[in-house]
Amino acid sequence: MLGQIIFYVFAGITVLSAGVVAFSRKLVYSVFALLFTFFGVAGLYVFLEADFLAAVQLLIYVGGVLVLLLFGIMLTNRVADINISQGNTNRIVGGIASLGMLGITLYILFDTPWNTIGEKVMPETVSTIGELLMTRWLLPFEAASVLLLAALIGAAMLARRSGEGEGA
Amino acid sequence: MNHLLVYLIIGAILFVLGLFTVISRRNAIAVLMGVELILNAANINFVAFAKFSSATLDGHIFGIFVIILAAAEAAVALAIVLNIYNNFRTINVDEASSLRG
Numbered sequence: 105m106l107g108q109i110i111f112y113v114f115a116g117i118t119v120l121s122a123g124v125v126a127f128s129r130k131l132v133y134s135v136f137a138l139l140f141t142f143f144g145v146a147g148l149y150v151f152l153e154a155d156f157l158a159a160v161q162l163l164i165y166v167g168g169v170l171v172l173l174l175f176g177i178m179l180t181n182r183v184a185d186i187n188i189s190q191g192n193t194n195r196i197v198g199g200i201a202s203l204g205m206l207g208i209t210l211y212i213l214f215d216t217p218w219n220t221i222g223e224k225v226m227p228e229t230v231s232t233i234g235e236l237l238m239t240r241w242l243l244p245f246e247a248a249s250v251l252l253l254a255a256l257i258g259a260a261m262l263a264r265r266s267g268e269g270e271g272a
Numbered sequence: 273m274n275h276l277l278v279y280l281i282i283g284a285i286l287f288v289l290g291l292f293t294v295i296s297r298r299n300a301i302a303v304l305m306g307v308e309l310i311l312n313a314a315n316i317n318f319v320a321f322a323k324f325s326s327a328t329l330d331g332h333i334f335g336i337f338v339i340i341l342a343a344a345e346a347a348v349a350l351a352i353v354l355n356i357y358n359n360f361r362t363i364n365v366d367e368a369s370s371l372r373g
Contacts, residue, residue: 198295
């Protein structure tokens with residue numbers, strides 16, 4: 105019972121703060137609402153017995169991506185201004201498209217007989233994920249490492265001010 | 273009710289909100305936030321299906337790769353946004369349109 109209440113609290117936090125991200129007029133509010141969305145999603149992962157993924161979500165999204173977004177906002181606006189507004193375009197077109205998408209998705213969700221298995225215990229996450237990454241998913245793992253290296257070099261190269269060194 | 277459908281509905285709502293953010297925002301960083309919402313929605317679906325219809329950890333692995341890609345994408349996209357800001361003095365995606373034919 106208590107677990108269900110906590111689950112719905114997490115679900116509510118996720119959906120409501122995502123709504124703030126989508127509809128808030130102030131950019132900084134959107135970013136901090138995104139923080140709560142990531143927390144809520146991490147909580148949902150815990151309910152799905154994905155504890156490793158929840159930890160990764162907190163570390164990378166909250167610790168990495170969100171800080172990066174905040175840096176982006178601070179570097180591209182007047183820093184002291186908390187009321188950085190964000191104009192909107194295409195509100196009507198976007199609303200129609202999004203509502204249509206929601207309708208189609210919900211129709212499919214309720215219409216499909218989902219093939220679920222009963223209560224099965226998930227394998228232990230951390231050690232199993234480590235094993236899988238080193239055996240079955242070794243090639244994607246290595247490809248991801250190359251991709252991260254490329255992203256690292258590319259981002260440093262792009263963000264460098266032109267004038268220091270050649271090019272860029 | 274810890275049921276598959278609840279997670280799928282949450283994922284659908286997150287996806288639609290992210291889609292709306294991407295379509296309606298003009299600030300490039302806000303568009304990026306919408307993309308992050310969409311990726312999180314997809315991740316919830318992966319993990320939910322991993323628990324409710326396979327009971328293996330392949331969905332978790334896929335989720336980890338999605339998170340890796342999201343981090344790399346955010347880093348590169350923000351570098352590009354900073355470059356656009358240096359060149360155009362704005363990150364409004366409608367105004368930075370010098371490639372428009």
